[in-house]
Amino acid sequence: MYLTAQHVRNHTGEEEVHVYLHVHGADSAALKDPLSVPQRNPGRLVKDSSPRRIPPGGNTVIAYLDIVADDVIGAGAHSEASADPYPWWQAALESVGKTMSREPTPWVVDVAGVHVIFSATPMPSVTEEYERLLAAAVARWARWRKQGGAHGS
Amino acid sequence: MTTEDVPAVVAQLLWRPVRWAPEQALLGEFDGDERTLQIFNTELSDQLRLLEQLEQYRPWLERSAGGPIVAIFFSVKQSLRHADFVSSFSLEPPIRRVPRHAVPSLAPNCLDTDNDSGPHRRVA
Numbered sequence: 001m002y003l004t005a006q007h008v009r010n011h012t013g014e015e016e017v018h019v020y021l022h023v024h025g026a027d028s029a030a031l032k033d034p035l036s037v038p039q040r041n042p043g044r045l046v047k048d049s050s051p052r053r054i055p056p057g058g059n060t061v062i063a064y065l066d067i068v069a070d071d072v073i074g075a076g077a078h079s080e081a082s083a084d085p086y087p088w089w090q091a092a093l094e095s096v097g098k099t100m101s102r103e104p105t106p107w108v109v110d111v112a113g114v115h116v117i118f119s120a121t122p123m124p125s126v127t128e129e130y131e132r133l134l135a136a137a138v139a140r141w142a143r144w145r146k147q148g149g150a151h152g153s
Numbered sequence: 154m155t156t157e158d159v160p161a162v163v164a165q166l167l168w169r170p171v172r173w174a175p176e177q178a179l180l181g182e183f184d185g186d187e188r189t190l191q192i193f194n195t196e197l198s199d200q201l202r203l204l205e206q207l208e209q210y211r212p213w214l215e216r217s218a219g220g221p222i223v224a225i226f227f228s229v230k231q232s233l234r235h236a237d238f239v240s241s242f243s244l245e246p247p248i249r250r251v252p253r254h255a256v257p258s259l260a261p262n263c264l265d266t267d268n269d270s271g272p273h274r275r276v277a
Contacts, residue, residue: 002271004273006265006273006274008265018265018273020269020271020273022271035251035255035256038271038272038273038274039272040272042270042271042272042273043271044270045269045270045271055267056265056266056267056273057265057266057267058264058265058267059264059265060262060263060264060265061259061263061264061265061274062259063259064259064274070154070213072209072210072212072213073154073162073210073213076162076165076166076209076210077166078165078166078168088162088165088166089165091165091244091245092165092245092246092248095245095248096248099248100248104253105253105258105259106253106256106257106258106259107253108250108251108252108253108255108256109248109249109250109251110248110249110251111246111247111248111249112154112158112161112162112165112246112247113154113158113162113217115251117256119256119258119259120259121259121261
């Protein structure tokens with residue numbers, strides 16, 4: 001699973017966070033080098049019908065958060081029976097923001113097999129930016145789960 | 154993910170304190186008993202649900218652990234005997250830093266792409 005949220009700014013100064021979710025299915029070899037996944041092996045895009053104000057393409061990326069994990073474990077929820085499952089890694093990744101807040105970006109960490117890369121251009125609060133992107137990524141994950149996506153689907 | 158990470162992941166999935174059984178708790182009765190997970194604070198009425206949840210991830214967890222996993226559930230009362238571990242357990246898995254130079258800094262001229270298949274960023 002490759003889940004990325006990126007904060008973009010278009011030429012008129014409008015900003016938006018775009019989120020993409022990819023799965024790797026049986027291609028487990030893709031995760032042998034997780035840091036290369038975003039550029040070299042993102043996997044199959046899971047379509048998302050959420051509307052966007054700013055069309056992708058040619059916008060400046062001012063921050064991004066990449067989350068890379070095995071499909072099965074990336075889809076893992078705290079409570080599978082819940083109508084509103086949330087990813088088991090959410091709390092852990094929230095703590096990444098607090099732990100790394102005083103360090104320069106990019107932040108590159110591994111949390112029990114979930115690889116996190118966060119980078120941002122200079123801005124007043126990178127921690128708030130990280131939290132904003134994480135929230136957007138989790139919301140995309142939740143839509144995916146509600147639509148029945150999980151366990152390699 | 155490493156073998157050491159497995160308890161942390163299961164703890165997050167089940168929201169319970171989890172550890173590999175300490176060596177002194179193992180009887181050496183079967184090959185691979187070192188891959189015995191102790192799962193605490195699980196009431197009997199909840200254990201089937203937790204086990205079913207665990208089963209969904211078993212293949213992946215066993216791949217990470219290097220072989221079959223045995224799960225032992227402890228009720229809240231039984232867990233009291235392991236209070237030292239249970240009371241000090243942190244549900245948050247450890248954060249391992251990867252050297253920053255493994256990933257380039259975000260370039261000021263980094264642009265998004267309109268390629269749905271990715272990559273979603275490129276340097277202009």
